[in-house]
Amino acid sequence: MEALRIEQTDDSHQVILDPENNLFEITGKSLPEDVIDFYEPLLDWLNLYRKEPNPKTAFNIKLIYFNTASSKLIMDILLIFEELIEEGRDIVIRWHSHTSDEDMQEAGKEYEEMIDVPFEHLSYV
């Protein structure tokens, strides 16, 4: 399956979904003008990937900021991974947050409570 790469902008995060290199990550800020428009290709790609996923998928979320509209779309991404788990796939969500960013750490824990997917919480300086 072809990789999906979207460059980072001042209001939207970078996307790398690359099965060949087994690299799956979103990095940066998320407050795009039109959240649906921005997240749609990402969700479409993941729904296709779901049909033939890698043996193990680690999805890295390295966000420094997301607004509430984005939080709903991030939930939609996580729900696709929840379905993959239900289909017997090996999935882990790696939630990266800055050591000083309690709100981001808290957001990761909250998502973990809401969905049935294993989380690893990682912090960076």
Add this chain to the structure above:
Amino acid sequence: MAVMSFSGESKGFINYIYDRYTNLSIKDITLVFEGQITHQVMKALTGLVEEQLDEVEDDKVLRRVYHVMVESLQNINRHAEAYEYRGHPYPGMGLVLVAKNNERFQVTTGNIIEHGHAGEISMFLGKLNNMDSDGLDDLYKKQMREGILSPKGGAGLGFIDIRRKTGNPLDYSFVKIDEETTFFIFTSTISR
């Protein structure tokens, strides 16, 4: 202090905010803006405040002020009613005031809404003010699971998230303009 104004034509709204401001113990203004709140303007204003507070303000406080500004300004961007002044339409017009004292930051926004929506907004904000932090977390999660994104891109989460992240009561008031329109003033408080 950064003051920017789109035009001097609608001084009336600045006065509503100014009256409230003079009654506050907060006099140190970080930002005042009146004009059309487009997505680009929202980014410019939040960027300006971020730049001013970077290095001098605690990271956690800065992040919260930034988040409250993003959510409040996006609310205006999505929901402010267009009104006409001297025959010119002003879609998405709004006002923002960011001020601080030793204890707190206050982010105040003002915008035109349909008079008919005032009751609904007032009830919702009143309900949020009466909830404790567990209740707010539950409501946020429920809304994230069950809420539907509006065509304007709102998730119905902004007010809930401001209330729970700041931990402080939301301050709000409505100034009736005419039978159809009301000026909605909304203040969030971020403790330092």
